[in-house]
Amino acid sequence: MRVALVTEAGTPADAWARRLIGAVTGHTFHLLRLEARDTHPLPAHVASVRNVRPGSRGPSLPRADRPAAVTAAMLLFRGMLSDSSHRQFADGLHRLAVLARDGRQPLHGVPIAGALLDAARAARGVDSTVPRLTLRQARHASGLLERVLRPLAVPAPDADVTHAAASGPPLLIALAARWHTGTPYLLTEHDIHLRRRYLAPGDDEPVRTVLLRFHRALARLGYESAALVIAAARFHRRWQLRHGADPERVLVVPPGLDDPGHTPEPAAQVLLWRGSIGPDAELPCLISAFSLVRARVPGVRLLVDGPVTDPSYARHCRDLAHRLGLDDALRFVDDPQADGQVAVATDLTDGVAYTLVKALMTGRPAVATDVGAAAETVGDGGLVVPPGEPGALADACTLLLTDHALRRRTGATARRRTLARHATLPAYDHLYRDLGYR
Incomplete structure (x- = not known):
């Protein structure tokens, strides 16, 4: 089995991924590390290692493709701002992944602040919790979303299964691979990416709300589309189920750590x-x-x-x-x-x-x-x-x-x-x- 293992450097999930590779030797791994610069010795069954920085700015879309990107963004925005339009979010994200397939950034340089304003106005007609956005806030929020979506331009290694070792950028890459090649993916969460977004301090409230709506919609889509979702603990599983994961496809598997050995307790209190x-x-x-x-x-x-x-x-x-x-x-x-x-x-x-x-x-x-x-x-x-x-x-x-x-x-x-x-x-x-x- 060829496994494309996608992780983010410098995170606990990245260290866990290296332990996983060492423990599971009957498969061939292709390791994709995001935001990585360093290298680590890896066993022979790791066929390839690629370090990429998806947050860096890549080539933009040709002008001819920009109207399609605006349409995709409008679908994405409407879908994430309205709880009743989940399929629009999936459609918009899918279209952006197709536009990014040749490595181009799907929204860089594309004027999407107006699309976000229009989507927010439409959503407020049925949901008063959707924030009112000023033009400045819409520009700021759309700029943040453009950067969040850059991993769609990172191709996953060719494999039989993609394993996203965390949500967020690894999940975007796994979703794109599923849409491009039909490769199923496994999602492991050692913490809940969405919950971290809720707890983290952020921008002014309207901008923060827009970003949270995006991450919530992405989590729902990620759970829905995964072949399997792995939770590190029952606490995480409950959170995943509350956000749309299928109970029959969510397993609890603690992350697994090496035994440091028993040590006698110190004499001092x-x-x-x-x-x-x-x-x-x-x-x-x-x-x-x-x-x-x-x-x-x-x-x-x-x-x-x-x-x-x-x-x-x-x-x-x-x-x-x-x-x-x-x-x-x-x-x-x-x-x-x-x-x-x-x-x-x-x-x-x-x-x-x-x-x-x-x-x-x-x-x-x-x-x-x-x-x-x-x-x-x-x-x-x-x-x-x-x-x-x-x-x-x-x-x-x-x-x-x-x-x-x-x-x-x-x-x-x-x-x-x-x-x-x-x-x-x-x-x-x-x-x-x-x-x-x-």
């Missing part, structure tokens, strides 16, 4: 938080909780381990720790060897918490806030508390730090359960073969 230090980390809640834990467990320390992605946010967290008198007990580090008796997860994102999974695999019990897939990731390998409640977080951390028998028993359960859940990559061998027989 230490809580370890690991991740990227930015607004999604919800560190103020953790720091407030830790001040309560410290009052109950003398000598306890908290390690906040990870790279800083938002310096102003990191300064705010350090200032909060200083105001709470935690300077001698809380350390910010960026050390992969950092360890603790209890892993703490407070992230607000819904993706697979790889750092949490690895901590569970090493035999560390976890305390996690109930966001996204955290509860099913932890299971009976730790405790789950409501998000945004420092008191509940502190109670759970205190219990596991002070009840040594419970902590060690829960840690052993965490390792056993997580290893069993993540021995899943070989399942893709069967999924690929099943698609090939259809």
Whole structure:
């Protein structure tokens, strides 16, 4: 089976794709990495690797094709702005993919702001939630959509099946391949691209709403057209079903991580938080909780381990720790060897918490806030508390730090359960073969 595996460089899905290739050796892979510049050693069953930057500006359409592009854009806009016009969205996107088939950017240089204004006015006639757009907002939104649609010009490798390792740009490439050559595609989501768009800060509200309507329509079309949709957890599957995925074609397959091995817990009472230090980390809640834990467990320390992605946010967290008198007990580090008796997860994102999974695999019990897939990731390998409640977080951390028998028993359960859940990559061998027989 020839598999065209499409992923985005620098994302967890890209690292997962390399693990997948290493685990599934009975197929020939053609790897397409978006926004990639680096290369990695790959096994012999990877027949080709292509790094492309779909966000860069490519050749424009000939003038003779621009009226067709405006028509396609109008269909796309009307379809995404009206819940009753889903087929128009699919038709418009299909037409744009055909125009982009020779590698030309389907909407670059094409005047589509007026088409977006007209579509918004028409949609408002039946749906008052569609925003009123000024000409400036329409130009801004249409420019953003033009860039979002550039991956349609990237050809997928010739294969028996296309595997989009994420939604967004990989999904656009998989859809185009299906329309051009009839190649079925498999979509894997380790987080929900659409949900990330809803949670991300954006432009002024009308522009943001237009972009969200596009991503919502794309998600619906992507789920509807996929031969199979893979969810990393039941949480993600529920989101996919709410947006039109067929229950019979959605499977839950945890992403599969290598076993880092069991490690003895440190002697000192230490809580370890690991991740990227930015607004999604919800560190103020953790720091407030830790001040309560410290009052109950003398000598306890908290390690906040990870790279800083938002310096102003990191300064705010350090200032909060200083105001709470935690300077001698809380350390910010960026050390992969950092360890603790209890892993703490407070992230607000819904993706697979790889750092949490690895901590569970090493035999560390976890305390996690109930966001996204955290509860099913932890299971009976730790405790789950409501998000945004420092008191509940502190109670759970205190219990596991002070009840040594419970902590060690829960840690052993965490390792056993997580290893069993993540021995899943070989399942893709069967999924690929099943698609090939259809």
